[in-house]
Amino acid sequence: xxxxxxxxxxxxxxxxxxxxxxxxxxxxxxxxxxxxxxxxxxxxxxxxxxxxxxxxxxxxxxxxxxxxxxxxxxxxxxxxxxxxxxxxxxxxxxxxxxxxxxxxxxxxxxxxxxxxxxxxxxxxxxxxxxxxxxxxxxxxxxxxxxxxxxxxxxxxxxxxxxxxxxxxxxxxxxxxxxxxxxxxxxxxxxxxxxxxxxxxxxxxxxxxxxxxxxxxxxxxxxxxxxxxxxxxxxxxxxxxxxx
Amino acid sequence: xxxxxxxxxxxxxxxxxxxxxxxxxxxxxxxxxxxxxxxxxxxxxxxxxxxxxxxxxxxxxxxxxxxxxxxxxxxxxxxxxxxxxxxxxxxxxxxxxxxxxxxxxxxxxxxxxxxxxxxxxxxxxxxxxxxxxxxxxxxxxxxxxxxxxxxxxxxxxxxxxxxxxxxxxxxxxxxxxxxxxxxxxxxxxxxxxxxxxxxxxxxxxxxxxxxxxxxxxxxxxxxxxxxxxxxxxxxxxxxxxxx
DNA sequence: TATCTGATCTTTACGATGTAAAGATTAGGA
DNA sequence: TCCTAATCTTTACATCGTAAAGATCAGATA
Numbered sequence: 001x002x003x004x005x006x007x008x009x010x011x012x013x014x015x016x017x018x019x020x021x022x023x024x025x026x027x028x029x030x031x032x033x034x035x036x037x038x039x040x041x042x043x044x045x046x047x048x049x050x051x052x053x054x055x056x057x058x059x060x061x062x063x064x065x066x067x068x069x070x071x072x073x074x075x076x077x078x079x080x081x082x083x084x085x086x087x088x089x090x091x092x093x094x095x096x097x098x099x100x101x102x103x104x105x106x107x108x109x110x111x112x113x114x115x116x117x118x119x120x121x122x123x124x125x126x127x128x129x130x131x132x133x134x135x136x137x138x139x140x141x142x143x144x145x146x147x148x149x150x151x152x153x154x155x156x157x158x159x160x161x162x163x164x165x166x167x168x169x170x171x172x173x174x175x176x177x178x179x180x181x182x183x184x185x186x187x188x189x190x191x192x193x194x195x196x197x198x199x200x201x202x203x204x205x206x207x208x209x210x211x212x213x214x215x216x217x218x219x220x221x222x223x224x225x226x227x228x229x230x231x232x233x234x235x236x237x238x239x240x241x242x243x
Numbered sequence: 244x245x246x247x248x249x250x251x252x253x254x255x256x257x258x259x260x261x262x263x264x265x266x267x268x269x270x271x272x273x274x275x276x277x278x279x280x281x282x283x284x285x286x287x288x289x290x291x292x293x294x295x296x297x298x299x300x301x302x303x304x305x306x307x308x309x310x311x312x313x314x315x316x317x318x319x320x321x322x323x324x325x326x327x328x329x330x331x332x333x334x335x336x337x338x339x340x341x342x343x344x345x346x347x348x349x350x351x352x353x354x355x356x357x358x359x360x361x362x363x364x365x366x367x368x369x370x371x372x373x374x375x376x377x378x379x380x381x382x383x384x385x386x387x388x389x390x391x392x393x394x395x396x397x398x399x400x401x402x403x404x405x406x407x408x409x410x411x412x413x414x415x416x417x418x419x420x421x422x423x424x425x426x427x428x429x430x431x432x433x434x435x436x437x438x439x440x441x442x443x444x445x446x447x448x449x450x451x452x453x454x455x456x457x458x459x460x461x462x463x464x465x466x467x468x469x470x471x472x473x474x475x476x477x478x479x480x481x482x483x484x485x486x
Numbered sequence: 487t488a489t490c491t492g493a494t495c496t497t498t499a500c501g502a503t504g505t506a507a508a509g510a511t512t513a514g515g516a
Numbered sequence: 517t518c519c520t521a522a523t524c525t526t527t528a529c530a531t532c533g534t535a536a537a538g539a540t541c542a543g544a545t546a
Contacts, residue, residue, distance in 0.1 A: 078496045184460040190473035201444025217427040230433035
């Protein structure tokens with residue numbers, strides 16, 4: 001906190017004081033709108049604009065910079081405007097996380113298209129998972145690091161559910177068996193939990209820079225992606241069993 | 244934010260205004276000190292007291308409640324006192340994380356003592372890992388969820404390093420080979436990354452309640468610990484290879 | 487078409503937080 | 517005994533989330 005950046009609270013704060021002179025002559029323009037639009041009192045699509053603004057702020061300033069007021073500034077509206085559309089910060093973060101999950105699901109879905117061999121198909125999803133997180137670390141943080149998410153919101157609940165279903169489905173395909181909706185064997189649950197834990201844990205550690213230590217000691221120029229690949233394919237034991 | 248709890252900023256704010264009357268008659272007692280001690284201007288061991296206060300606040304109010312001012316209140320000193328010992332919030336969090344890593348390392352070290360079979364020994368550490376996180380979710384959050392950690396601080400760097408060394412060592416033992424300090428084969432790195440990612444990812448998902456979905460569909464009364472066990476021991480494929 | 491109602495957005499206000507700066511107090515060495 | 521530096525408190529300020537009340541306007545209703 002305590003930034004030294006004294007940017008004005010909003011971009012349209014110079015209005016006729018309070019005397020309703022109705023002098024609608026020259027109102028300040030809204031943020032990134034074309035110089036033609038007049039910035040009406042009612043935005044029209046503020047909700048979407050705020051979500052996009054939030055995404056920009058997140059990419060520019062990271063998780064710590066993503067505040068209600070910063071988003072409002074970015075969208076060129078008053079700092080209290082977001083409240084009406086999202087209730088509170090939790091609401092905004094939750095809706096933004098839903099956006100993230102949908103992006104993420106789309107990336108997952110189109111990941112294994114080009115894969116030909118079974119091995120390539122098995123590796124496509126994990127790689128896409130990590131790739132998404134690396135390309136959108138802020139968004140991944142919103143989805144998996146924040147504690148302020150409200151999963152009772154339908155949009156977030158649905159998007160996250162779909163994400164999980166996709167994962168379970170992929171595991172089922174790999175195990176060549178049908179994964180039921182309402183019941184799992186221990187081995188099935190273990191397979192899903194293992195895959196998810198592994199790739200999620202790897203991603204978190206990677207984003208937090210905690211794998212630098214390992215990567216630095218690996219053979220010259222080993223990338224994170226290569227390490228992930230080895231993690232998923234290399235034999236568990238160092239030596240063949242029974243030696 | 245915006246709590247409705249109007250507790251006084253500090254427990255000792257009623258001092259002689261400014262006239263140095265030196266009327267040291269009755270000064271307010273410090274927080275939880277015995278009714279005998281007189282709460283001197285200099286605490287004597289404020290640093291340690293603040294860290295312990297921080298741990299209490301963390302367990303009581305969670306990560307969101309752990310603020311510099313809350314810690315100062317808990318310790319019964321002025322809100323600016325922590326600054327002198329930790330610089331800023333990042334400093335306090337980092338030192339607290341170091342405490343956590345040391346607790347964690349101790350728990351890891353004493354985990355595999357009672358294990359007799361090789362399998363039990365292999366499972367002891369992961370179980371202790373998850374158990375620590377479940378017993379101290381706030382602390383685990385400080386260590387692995389917060390973005391405000393300064394690893395250039397020697398205490399944190401050391402404690403975290405020791406934690407990693409312990410992990411690498413355990414993996415080496417399991418693989419029956421010596422893990423070098425400065426060089427790793429790809430398979431070694433993969434084994435370490437796999438173990439760490441798996442148990443860390445599992446822990447995060449578990450703490451975030453994201454495994455409830457799986458646990459609920461598992462056979463009646465399957466615990467998280469049982470799922471972890473299966474995750475680490477169950478065969479990867481559903482059917483034996485070649486069918 | 488004129489009016490009215492509710493949704494949308496702005497203003498204003500308040501308590502809380504992190505941090506900086508200056509003052510008060512005291513321990514411990516010169 | 518005095519002085520310096522460390523320790524702790526006060527005071528101040530920018531920023532944040534949130535609540536409440538006022539301003540504006542779109543669209544239905546008459």
